[in-house]
Amino acid sequence: MEPQKPTLLVLAAGMGSRYGGLKQLDGVGPHSETIMDYSVYDAMRAGFGKVVFVIRHDFEEDFNKKVLSRYKGHINVDVVYQETTKVPEGFTVPADRTRPWGTGHAVMMGADAINEPFAVINADDFYGRAAFEEIARFLKQSAGNEKKYCMVAFKVGNTMTENGSVSRGVCSVDADSCLKNIIERRRIEFDDDHRVVYYDEESGQPVRIDPATPVSMNLWGFTPDFFRSSAIEFARFLELFGKDNKREFYIPTVVDTLINSHGATVDVLTTDSHWFGVTYADDRDNVCRNLERLHADGTYPECLFGVCETQEA
Numbered sequence: 001m002e003p004q005k006p007t008l009l010v011l012a013a014g015m016g017s018r019y020g021g022l023k024q025l026d027g028v029g030p031h032s033e034t035i036m037d038y039s040v041y042d043a044m045r046a047g048f049g050k051v052v053f054v055i056r057h058d059f060e061e062d063f064n065k066k067v068l069s070r071y072k073g074h075i076n077v078d079v080v081y082q083e084t085t086k087v088p089e090g091f092t093v094p095a096d097r098t099r100p101w102g103t104g105h106a107v108m109m110g111a112d113a114i115n116e117p118f119a120v121i122n123a124d125d126f127y128g129r130a131a132f133e134e135i136a137r138f139l140k141q142s143a144g145n146e147k148k149y150c151m152v153a154f155k156v157g158n159t160m161t162e163n164g165s166v167s168r169g170v171c172s173v174d175a176d177s178c179l180k181n182i183i184e185r186r187r188i189e190f191d192d193d194h195r196v197v198y199y200d201e202e203s204g205q206p207v208r209i210d211p212a213t214p215v216s217m218n219l220w221g222f223t224p225d226f227f228r229s230s231a232i233e234f235a236r237f238l239e240l241f242g243k244d245n246k247r248e249f250y251i252p253t254v255v256d257t258l259i260n261s262h263g264a265t266v267d268v269l270t271t272d273s274h275w276f277g278v279t280y281a282d283d284r285d286n287v288c289r290n291l292e293r294l295h296a297d298g299t300y301p302e303c304l305f306g307v308c309e310t311q312e313a
Contacts, residue, residue: 003140005049007114010036011106011218012063012123013056013082025059025066028284029291031308035126035277038291040071041304042129043119046136050076052113053123054106057081070305080109088231091238094245102248103218104230104237111227117142120220120251126287127152127219128273129299135221135269142223147264149255150221151179152271156188157196157211159275163282165189169216169252170198170209171268179259179266182216182252185209214268217275220251229262230254 027034040051051071055063063079071077082105084097100106107120117139121127131152138150153171160166166189169182185198188209197206233254241247258264278284294300302308 004116004143005047006136006139006142006221007050007052007116007118008040008043008048009107009110009114009118009120010039010051010053010123011103011120012036013054013100013106014123025062026278026284028278028287029304030295031303033291033304034067034123035287036067036123037070037304038126038300039121039123039132040075041300042127042132043136044075045129046132047140048075048119048132048136049116050078052078052080052110052118054080054082054109056083070307074305078113080113082106082109087238087242088235091235091242094243097245099245100248101234103251104249104254105234107222107251108227108230108234111224111231114227115224117221117223120218120222122218122277125217125219125275125277126290127217127275128271130273131219131271134271135219138267138269139221142221145223146225147223147229147258147262148267149223149226149264150267150269151216152219152221152269153214154217154271154273154275155211156209156213156215158273159215159217160188160190160196161277161279161283162190162286163280166279171214171216173214173268177268179255179268181256181259184250184252214270216252218251220255226254229258233257 025034068077084093084101087093119135135152156168165187167186168188170185171182172180174180187199191197191206196209196211198209199206234249237249255266276287276290278287
């Protein structure tokens with residue numbers, strides 16, 4: 001029997017405050033392709049059968065016009081919506097809550113649209129062909145499993161920007177290449193000698209980090225039972241922090257609990273691919289140059305989905 005095709009869940013509901021706009025819809029490719037377009041194209045080549053986008057209702061019209069129309073006839077597409085009002089029965093949303101509930105909550109929005117193994121990605125991160133091939137191989141053999149997940153880890157030195165600091169989930173991996181834990185480092189950057197450092201939250205002092213250290217870029221692989229576990233953990237999160245407008249519910253929160261308390265395993269798949277993205281507005285030119293090079297060397301065809309658009313001035 002042919003392995004079940006996995007689904008790609010794209011988290012596209014964030015605004016990107018540091019970038020200064022709705023970067024998910026920014027055309028950065030030679031023909032106004034978005035970063036999401038490259039992820040969808042790579043996922044198709046890797047054998048994914050469907051894409052589900054998590055967006056907000058307030059940019060639904062632009063999203064349908066500028067993004068979804070490209071994929072018609074190429075891959076099955078669905079859209080789900082993340083709103084702060086989507087909380088379990090019995091909980092109320094604080095009147096002044098405007099901040100999203102976080103990536104863990106965004107994943108939960110896909111529960112009614114996904115019944116097969118699935119990968120989760122950020123809309124504004126370029127992961128590369130090899131990363132999608134790695135995770136697709138794992139997911140195609142995951143149907144029927146529970147609590148056996150995966151993630152693709154990047155080398156931190158391959159995920160940096162010259163334009164400021166980044167936040168990365170620094171991973172600890174055991175001898176069997178399984179995830180032990182993730183520590184979120186919120187300020188990783190190059191020092192004056194171009195070494196990778198993070199800053200200790202208590203002392204404020206820089207700490208050098210090996211450029212080969214594995215980090216999470218939110219490229220996860222799950223089976224549908226993850227939705228059920230997420231709902232349980234989100235309810236617990238709301239009981240503890242639901243009135244704190246600054247707290248968010250993140251994917252690693254669920255993963256860490258399932259590893260340490262419920263017997264889940266997360267295989268850490270590795271890649272030498274170079275991440276790039278538009279964390280800052282000044283990153284855009286570098287992203288455009290990288291994508292032009294990948295088209296020129298034949299990694300991507302001139303037109304990803306058969307129709308080229310004219311780059312807007």
